[in-house]
Amino acid sequence: MTSSAARVAQPAAKLTTEQSVDALVKTIRIPPRPSLLADVQAELAVADPDPRRLTDIIANDVAMSASLLKLANSSFFGLRLKAKSVEHAVNLLGITQCGNLMTGIIARQSIQIEKVSLVKFWDFSTKRAQAMTQLARRMRVCSADLAHTFGLFCDIGIPLLLERFPEYADTLEKASNEATLTFTAVEQQHHDTSHTSIGSLMARTWGLPESVSLAILLHHDYTALNDPNTDDAVKGLIALALLAEYGIQKYHGQEYSTEWEKGGEAACQFLGLSADEVEDRFEELHELFNNAH
Template structure:
């Protein structure tokens, strides 16, 4: 499956009349400003810090994350500029994208605490695995970990019965997760999530991986970009590790794609268990 064919799948799956009734949050101006600074010819940490500091709530969230046990920094950030210098511009931008997403994507009739906690854990786990296995950029892995299921709260807001759809799809050990969504709602969280990722200016590999991350056949498809396959495989390992951390040994998605993910990543049983142990230690430190 090539880039062009993947893009056409997104277009085929997204029925125009339906899409118009689904609210895709526009890219916030703060995110536009942060991305513009990072993409400039000479990115300046002082300018980036000044942009972030314009929003008191976002600035406070960045400081809180910077000083959390996840980063384990020897020094504590005393200001936004100090935080940007300690973390570096790329990681600061990555964290800001996640913070902004959490503040932007809200559903009135649903508590998103568990959704965002799971997304944060997955992002942290993927960044850790990517840095240890040198398979893709940890920043890219973290971004995908945060955004791969971003279509779920959007569809939750649009469809009253979507919670039931989620429960049905998560129990499917044979049929693809998204086929249940398509059958019940004529769209899927992957299509909507990929659309939002493009709207928000996220990297193309991230939006592509969001679109196909429940199609584990792509892990064996050499025409699919390697970074896309890496993100999908890492996400599956990360998600299964989270379930095991919470004492849940069975995960339908792992049964459908776990073997392909491990084969792609070159993980044998012993090394996989070692990775799970590392991630559980990480979760214990952070939470």
């Protein structure tokens, strides 16, 4: 092949690859945004959200109302009074907090896979959201609400890929133990896509904030933490998630984390944390988890 022919062939090959990846993505089921979530988001987006309107939206769904009350009365919030109704819960927790909880409840109910239990996945996601909320309040690198949403949705592409590829569970284990390649590079090798790409797409479909969908896309690319073109809120989400996840792993007795080895130093640098301060944050998270039982 002549060099000019080779130059022509390269873009064509690239185009073919992009087309096949696009075709693949179309075979992955991304759940549409539930109308209840759209209604909650629309109310929270107005200049002056009305607690009564939010209460009416939630109260229309009996299962959601029951789930919200159960969460509101859990030890995690430590409310002095027990919420007796949706209206009472909204008043006790505040509109934004209720909106965050509803987003999590709706996601959990919308994403179910036949023959695969997602209990551990959602438990970890909930813990990460709680941990990131606490860390964001203390460190102020992004808003606590943003941190909570990202904590819930950060790995949302994983169940979607488990549903699409029967062998994805093996890929997940390989990627979790891979010391050199990035987590997403292992996924790309096996499936021509990654949980970050699919998760980011779902976040946009569900109308989540732009910084959340971008942080989902980049959260295994730790070079983003040193990239001047990446928004600080996005960097904050990536760094806090890494800190929160390692804190959860340590809480469960896992001292070594492949992801922390890859990105921990850059995360601490961005957050301005010394080694002693990191240990202090972990202790605070362990206290949070102990109190949440």
